[in-house]
Amino acid sequence: MLDVNAARKDFPILKREMAGGRPLVYLDNSATTQKPQQVIDAMSSYYRTSNSNVHRSAHTLAEEATIGFEESREKIRNWFGAGESRVVFTSGTTEAINLVAQSWAKVNLNEGDVVVLTEMEHHADIVPWQMLTSEIGVELRWVPFDLETFELDMGAYEVAVQGASLVGAVHTSNVLGVRNPVEQMVELAHQAGAKVLIDAAQAAPHDRIGFDSLGADFLALSAHKMGGPTGIGVLLINEVAFQQMQPFMGGGDMIREVHFDYSTYQENEHRFEAGTPRIAEAIGWGAAIDWLAKWNVESIHEHGLELARFTADSLRSIPGMRVFGRQADGDGAVVSFLHDTMHANDLAVMLDAQGFAVRTGHHCAQPLLRRFDIAATNRASFWLYNTLEEASAFVEATRDICQRYS
Ligand SMILES: Cc1ncc(COP(=O)(O)O)c(C=O)c1O
Numbered sequence: 001m002l003d004v005n006a007a008r009k010d011f012p013i014l015k016r017e018m019a020g021g022r023p024l025v026y027l028d029n030s031a032t033t034q035k036p037q038q039v040i041d042a043m044s045s046y047y048r049t050s051n052s053n054v055h056r057s058a059h060t061l062a063e064e065a066t067i068g069f070e071e072s073r074e075k076i077r078n079w080f081g082a083g084e085s086r087v088v089f090t091s092g093t094t095e096a097i098n099l100v101a102q103s104w105a106k107v108n109l110n111e112g113d114v115v116v117l118t119e120m121e122h123h124a125d126i127v128p129w130q131m132l133t134s135e136i137g138v139e140l141r142w143v144p145f146d147l148e149t150f151e152l153d154m155g156a157y158e159v160a161v162q163g164a165s166l167v168g169a170v171h172t173s174n175v176l177g178v179r180n181p182v183e184q185m186v187e188l189a190h191q192a193g194a195k196v197l198i199d200a201a202q203a204a205p206h207d208r209i210g211f212d213s214l215g216a217d218f219l220a221l222s223a224h225k226m227g228g229p230t231g232i233g234v235l236l237i238n239e240v241a242f243q244q245m246q247p248f249m250g251g252g253d254m255i256r257e258v259h260f261d262y263s264t265y266q267e268n269e270h271r272f273e274a275g276t277p278r279i280a281e282a283i284g285w286g287a288a289i290d291w292l293a294k295w296n297v298e299s300i301h302e303h304g305l306e307l308a309r310f311t312a313d314s315l316r317s318i319p320g321m322r323v324f325g326r327q328a329d330g331d332g333a334v335v336s337f338l339h340d341t342m343h344a345n346d347l348a349v350m351l352d353a354q355g356f357a358v359r360t361g362h363h364c365a366q367p368l369l370r371r372f373d374i375a376a377t378n379r380a381s382f383w384l385y386n387t388l389e390e391a392s393a394f395v396e397a398t399r400d401i402c403q404r405y406s
Contacts, residue, residue, distance in 0.1 A: 002299040008385045010036040010291070022355035025390045030174050030202060030334055030381035031359050032224045035288070039227060042287035043280045054279055055253055055270070069279050072286030073269070076234055079289050080219070081210030086237040088272045089282060093201040094124040096220030096235035097168070099272060100197050101128040102248035104218070104241060105166060111137030114164040116194065118143045118152055118180070119371060120173045123364040125199045129168065138165075147371060150176045150326050157185065161192040169196070171203040175363045175379070176325040177308065177334030179203070186216050195241060201225055202332050205383060206301040217241040227292060228285035232278045249274040300384045304333025307382040307391045311335045314395040318402050324377060333382040336363070341406045344376040350401045351378075356394050 008014050011034045016024045026034060046068060052061035054069045077087045090096040105115070115129050115138050132138050141160045145152045150173075161167060167189045172179045182198055189196045197218040200209055205226040211219050218241060222233035237245070247254055247265055251274035256264040265271045309327045312335045316323050324336040338344060348360035359379040362369050369375060380394060 002295065002303045002384060004303065004385060004387055007295065008387075010038065011385055012037055012040070014385060018355040019353060020355075025356045025386075025394060027380040027382065027386065027390070027394060028357045028359045029205070029383040029386075030225070030332070030363075030379065032230065033205060033227050033383050034385070035229065035284075036227055036291050038291045039229065039284045039287045043229065043284040046280050046283045051280075053276055065279055068283045068286070069277065072282040072289075075286045075289045079208070079293075080204075080221075080234075080236060081208075081212050082219075082236045084212045085239060086242045086269050088235045088237060088269045089277055090220075090233050090235055091231055091278070092222040092224070092233035093122075093199060093220045094233075096218075096233055097124050097197065097199065098128045099235050099248070100166075100168075100218050100220070101132050103245040103272060104195075105129075105132055105138065106136060106248070107246045108244055109136060109138050109165050112139060114139050114141055114166075116141045116143060116157075116160045116164045116167045116189075118157075118169050119145055120152070120170050120176065120178070120180070120368055121168065121365070122170060122174055122199060122201070123366070124201075125168045125170060125197075126367065145178075145371075150178050150324070152178075152180055154181065154184070158188055161189050161194050164189070164192060164194040167194050167196045168199070170199045170201075171209070172200075172207070172332040173365075173368070174202045174332075174334065175336050175365045175368055175377070177202075177327065177332040177336075177381075178325065179207075179328075179330040179332065182216070183214065186214060190215070202334070206297065206304055206333065207330075208297045211236045212238075223281065223285040223288065226288060228288035229281045232281035232285055235272075245272070247271055247274065251275045253277070295384060301333075303384060304382045304386075305329070305331065307386055307388060308333040308335050310388065311380055311382075311391045311395060312337075314392075315398065318399050320402065320406060324372065334379060335381070336377040336379045338374060338377045339402055339406055342402055344378050346405070347378055347398070347401060350405070351394070351397060354397050356397060358394075 050064040052065040054066040143157045195217040198216045200221040204221040219236040224230040254274040320340040
């Protein structure tokens with residue numbers, strides 16, 4: 001059992017009072033999670049005691065910074081089961097996916113080669129591929145999902161991967177919370193000779209993904225969705241794919257030698273990390289992983305799903321309310337909903353006035369929303385510090401607003 005009250009104590013922001021002295025009820029965890037004191041302390045301690053650049057100088061501070069930075073890389077490698085693979089720091093999931101597009105796909109694909117995407121993708125896994133259609137003429141194939149069950153059409157997927165070079169698939173949808181059958185998707189793609197990139201931004205906070213055992217070629221995620229700081233993420237890359245990549249950003253730290261007429265590059269992960277990296281952020285992320293390791297990730301998952309199920313079922317009982325998602329066993333703790341007469345933004349503003357923070361809009365997944373013929377939803381998303389009392393208060397506030405104003 002997850003000790004939610006003990007977890008809450010580590011998050012100073014949860015003590016914040018909102019308008020009218022109401023407590024903050026933070027239900028926007030899919031956008032970003034709050035940070036435990038341990039992460040804030042680790043970053044502040046680095047700046048107070050060891051601030052220096054990494055991989056460069058021989059002085060004590062530089063050595064401490066380098067050790068802290070590289071230790072975090074190893075923590076991330078261990079946490080995500082990537083012992084056989086490469087861990088390249090990026091600014092987040094978005095940059096990680098762009099790195100695959102620019103450093104792998106642009107180097108290895110040609111005009112007419114096929115990239116398969118699902119209709120559930122976040123814009124971060126759509127726009128880089130559209131850019132590549134104009135740059136080198138790759139063709140995009142879309143795998144639909146069922147509007148009633150919210151499940152990917154695996155029959156269509158199996159057809160789409162034939163002759164494809166790459167699949168880009170979201171592990172867990174940030175709008176629907178649906179966890180896709182990524183194991184089966186990797187297997188089918190590999191049988192067809194395609195590489196696979198998994199967008200694990202929403203899976204990372206509640207799922208111990210084992211990258212090597214999953215067998216995907218690339219996996220992208222962000223620290224800020226799992227208690228870590230903003231501005232940092234990783235691309236995990238298997239060795240074969242890593243050897244097929246060429247850097248698209250040049251500069252300091254990624255080189256071995258630079259001459260007036262040519263340069264040679266590092267052979268390890270630094271090859272793709274040009275310039276001064278995000279040192280405090282890496283150290284903060286390492287602290288977030290140490291902190292998460294205190295909890296049982298399966299319990300975090302079960303707890304979030306319990307809150308999501310309660311919320312989805314309760315919202316469905318509000319007249320005129322539509323809930324998008326199924327809250328099945330492996331799914332994320334996400335509930336997207338839309339009232340048929342109440343504007344999503346108006347509802348969010350009224351909820352905010354009572355201390356409830358929910359996301360509103362297209363969730364960076366406009367094509368997905370268009371499949372439902374809608375432009376926006378409200379979204380409540382949970383993490384380990386949310387309580388059933390918060391979920392219940394949120395549902396009652398939503399019910400009350402809808403009754404009064406719709
Ligand atoms: C499924 C998914 N993919 C990609 C991203 C982009 O992550 P970031 O903005 O941290 O790069 C997000 C962020 O919400 C997401 O939910």
